[in-house]
Amino acid sequence: MGSHEVAGEHQVAHHFKSALDEFEACKQAMWIFLVTEVLFFSGLFVAYTVLRVFEPEMVKAAHHFLDWRLGALNTVFLITSSLTMAFAVSASQRGDNKRVVRQLIYTLILACGFCVVKIYEYSHKFHDKLLPGAHFGNTELTANKAGLFFSVYFVMTGIHALHVVIGMGVILWVILRARKNEFSPNYFTPVEITGLYWHFVDLVWIYLFPLLYLVG
Amino acid sequence: MGHGVALAHGDNYINHSKGLKSWLNTLDHKRIGIMYLIAILSFFLVGGIFAMLIRLNLFSPGSTLVSPSKYNQLFTYHGAIMVFMVIIPMIPAAIGNMVLPMMLGAKDVAFPRWNLASFYVYLSGAAIACASLFLNGVDTGWTFYTPYSIRTSTSAVWVLLGAFVMGFSSILTGLNFVVSIHKLRAPGMGWGKMPLFLWALYGTSVIQILATPVLAITLLLAALERIVGIGIFDPALGGDPVLFQHFFWFYSHPAVYIMILPAMGVISEVVPVFSRKPIFGYTAIAMATFGIALVSFVVWGHHMFVSGQSEFANFLFSLITMFVAIPTGVKVFSWLGTMYKGSLHFHAPMLYAIGFIFVFTIGGMTGMFLATLATDVHLTDTYFVVAHFHYVMVGGSLLGFLAGLHYWFPKFSGKMYAETPAMIAAILINVGFNVTFFPQFILGVLGMPRRYADYLPQFTTLNRVSTVGSWIIAAGFLLVLFYLIHALLRGKKASDNPWKALTLEWQSPSPPPHENFLVEPVVTDGPYDYRGAKAGPI
Ligand SMILES: [Cu+2]
Numbered sequence: 001m002g003s004h005e006v007a008g009e010h011q012v013a014h015h016f017k018s019a020l021d022e023f024e025a026c027k028q029a030m031w032i033f034l035v036t037e038v039l040f041f042s043g044l045f046v047a048y049t050v051l052r053v054f055e056p057e058m059v060k061a062a063h064h065f066l067d068w069r070l071g072a073l074n075t076v077f078l079i080t081s082s083l084t085m086a087f088a089v090s091a092s093q094r095g096d097n098k099r100v101v102r103q104l105i106y107t108l109i110l111a112c113g114f115c116v117v118k119i120y121e122y123s124h125k126f127h128d129k130l131l132p133g134a135h136f137g138n139t140e141l142t143a144n145k146a147g148l149f150f151s152v153y154f155v156m157t158g159i160h161a162l163h164v165v166i167g168m169g170v171i172l173w174v175i176l177r178a179r180k181n182e183f184s185p186n187y188f189t190p191v192e193i194t195g196l197y198w199h200f201v202d203l204v205w206i207y208l209f210p211l212l213y214l215v216g
Numbered sequence: 217m218g219h220g221v222a223l224a225h226g227d228n229y230i231n232h233s234k235g236l237k238s239w240l241n242t243l244d245h246k247r248i249g250i251m252y253l254i255a256i257l258s259f260f261l262v263g264g265i266f267a268m269l270i271r272l273n274l275f276s277p278g279s280t281l282v283s284p285s286k287y288n289q290l291f292t293y294h295g296a297i298m299v300f301m302v303i304i305p306m307i308p309a310a311i312g313n314m315v316l317p318m319m320l321g322a323k324d325v326a327f328p329r330w331n332l333a334s335f336y337v338y339l340s341g342a343a344i345a346c347a348s349l350f351l352n353g354v355d356t357g358w359t360f361y362t363p364y365s366i367r368t369s370t371s372a373v374w375v376l377l378g379a380f381v382m383g384f385s386s387i388l389t390g391l392n393f394v395v396s397i398h399k400l401r402a403p404g405m406g407w408g409k410m411p412l413f414l415w416a417l418y419g420t421s422v423i424q425i426l427a428t429p430v431l432a433i434t435l436l437l438a439a440l441e442r443i444v445g446i447g448i449f450d451p452a453l454g455g456d457p458v459l460f461q462h463f464f465w466f467y468s469h470p471a472v473y474i475m476i477l478p479a480m481g482v483i484s485e486v487v488p489v490f491s492r493k494p495i496f497g498y499t500a501i502a503m504a505t506f507g508i509a510l511v512s513f514v515v516w517g518h519h520m521f522v523s524g525q526s527e528f529a530n531f532l533f534s535l536i537t538m539f540v541a542i543p544t545g546v547k548v549f550s551w552l553g554t555m556y557k558g559s560l561h562f563h564a565p566m567l568y569a570i571g572f573i574f575v576f577t578i579g580g581m582t583g584m585f586l587a588t589l590a591t592d593v594h595l596t597d598t599y600f601v602v603a604h605f606h607y608v609m610v611g612g613s614l615l616g617f618l619a620g621l622h623y624w625f626p627k628f629s630g631k632m633y634a635e636t637p638a639m640i641a642a643i644l645i646n647v648g649f650n651v652t653f654f655p656q657f658i659l660g661v662l663g664m665p666r667r668y669a670d671y672l673p674q675f676t677t678l679n680r681v682s683t684v685g686s687w688i689i690a691a692g693f694l695l696v697l698f699y700l701i702h703a704l705l706r707g708k709k710a711s712d713n714p715w716k717a718l719t720l721e722w723q724s725p726s727p728p729p730h731e732n733f734l735v736e737p738v739v740t741d742g743p744y745d746y747r748g749a750k751a752g753p754i
């Protein structure tokens with residue numbers, strides 16, 4: 001096939017007519033994927049809402065056992081990491097691969113900070129037996145069904161943390177490609193769609209934080 | 217058809233590269249479709265054997281063949297395999313994969329690598345689910361209702377996780393199709409010139425994208441319920457088992473349309489081709505697809521009329537469910553309108569299409585009985601429900617699949633199947649189907665409950681009729697298997713366009729070359745312009 005367009009080092013796949021078509025297809029796919037993510041989390045938000053509507057007193061009592069300062073710190077970590085991610089994306093659009101690497105490393109460091117705080121929080125919960133459903137054993141928190149609050153807490157933050165970890169892996173992969181100078185104004189798709197994903201992960205946390213840590 | 221004949225001896229997607237590895241690593245959508253087809257038909261055989269055993273056990277009252285607990289496992293595996301491994305991927309992932317890019321005039325789907333990944337994700341999910349067979353089995357029914365699915369001593373976790381994994385393959389396929397339809401249409405193919413099968417796959421994909429993630433989180437929570445005891449669905453820990461039903465049906469009602477919409481798409485292709493007439497109501501059919509997709513998301517509560525949800529919710533869900541009948545009716549009348557005064561050709565695909573319209577209409581009408589609150593309370597969990605959804609899923613999806621399989625068989629195999637045995641098989645399957653499932657409507661009205669290994673003696677005759685019907689269906693399928701394999705080995709060479717159809721895939725040689733077309737197609741006419749010379753007989 002002699003008609004392949006060459007954009008930087010990247011070869012446009014044979015079934016796309018142009019590099020732009022390919023870029024738009026990838027971006028559209030990422031948006032659709034994010035829609036599926038929203039619906040995936042929506043199940044958890046519904047479970048949360050049901051709990052909060054039917055057991056308002058318990059949720060209120062239980063949320064005091066989460067440390068809002070740690071949650072706030074993690075919010076700062078993620079929002080800042082979204083900013084560095086945005087810098088990386090705009091650098092990639094200019095083809096400045098060095099800056100892409102630098103900004104993504106900042107992003108990774110902030111994400112690590114988030115994980116460290118989360119691990120610290122989890123270990124605390126385990127120590128205090130503030131655990132899901134059947135394993136709940138804390139004696140200070142006497143509200144009925146308090147275990148359900150921690151089920152929702154662990155499942156929501158756990159699945160979110162899993163998204164953070166997967167995102168870190170993807171960012172690492174983009175860093176390796178940027179080090180090979182793969183991105184140019186003609187081809188920056190991986191950085192762009194990784195950015196979309198990372199902003200989404202950030203956005204989920206922005207909902208989780210007030211819902212879990214700052215109840216009325 | 218000069219190029220086709222010359223090329224039939226030359227390079228095509230089947231002989232393009234050789235060896236098992238070239239298939240397992242392929243990025244070619246046609247080969248991926250074939251691999252899906254083989255996997256799905258294998259699971260169909262397994263699910264079918266379970267079905268035959270169920271019917272055999274019910275030939276006489278009493279636990280004649282298996283123990284009641286084994287019977288529970290039989291219907292659970294039959295349901296779970298047929299729903300998650302067969303009917304949901306059957307038309308989109310197998311036939312859709314082969315046909316969609318060619319109908320678009322494209323070289324492949326938008327993301328070939330993800331397409332292959334979806335196949336292996338599907339196989340892994342199926343393997344995880346089937347692993348339970350070698351452990352303690354599973355006996356929850358394919359719906360996994362809590363709290364029983366939390367308490368059962370069988371290996372429910374494996375099936376839950378297997379279905380969870382298979383969901384990702386479904387999402388990947390849907391995502392791939394939507395982007396392909398948006399970005400890869402041939403020059404000249406505006407939205408209004410897109411074949412209706414593609415509209416159907418588009419609607420299906422939207423449902424797969426929007427509903428499957430909810431199933432994923434539901435199954436994950438149910439699995440966590442068993443493994444960790446999180447309690448969200450467990451009344452013993454203060455959770456709400458009805459919440460599980462809401463979550464489950466939020467996916468599983470739309471899933472019914474994941475199963476039926478692609479079949480409707482096949483029928484919309486087959487009917488105009490074999491009536492030699494333009495499709496009646498193109499826009500109406502395309503829009504009805506989205507009407508159905510939209511309504512499908514707000515009717516899930518009709519599965520829960522006796523679950524204890526509020527009277528008001530019952531009333532609302534009942535009312536909205538009735539609306540499904542409108543776009544469905546639009547489609548049925550459009551197909552009939554297409555056939556009206558057409559010159560009908562009763563080849564096998566058309567026989568299945570006519571069977572589809574007949575059977576699906578009964579399936580849809582009886583759905584209205586179940587949507588009506590007062591009758592549903594009487595009919596819930598009886599054989600009426602079993603008959604209803606088999607009329608929709610088997611009579612609908614499966615007949616649609618068979619219509620598509622026969623319709624596109626010459627294109628992708630390059631061989632013609634023998635018409636006479638194909639017609640006999642089509643008649644056997646259609647007749648056998650009605651003999652099997654029509655008596656179940658009556659059994660249901662008389663009060664025979666579903667999912668029981670045993671029944672009262674007065675139900676014996678109707679159950680025997682039903683079991684004999686299942687043998688007729690099995691005979692039909694064995695015949696299909698026989699003549700299709702015979703066609704693959706010894707069949708006559710198919711011409712490029714044996715049905716004289718107008719959609720793009722028929723402009724390519726049979727079987728198509730690796731990159732689908734010899735010349736990039738350009739669309740000038742609509743896909744159903746059967747007028748003048750184009751309306752000539754097949
Ligand atoms: Cu339904």
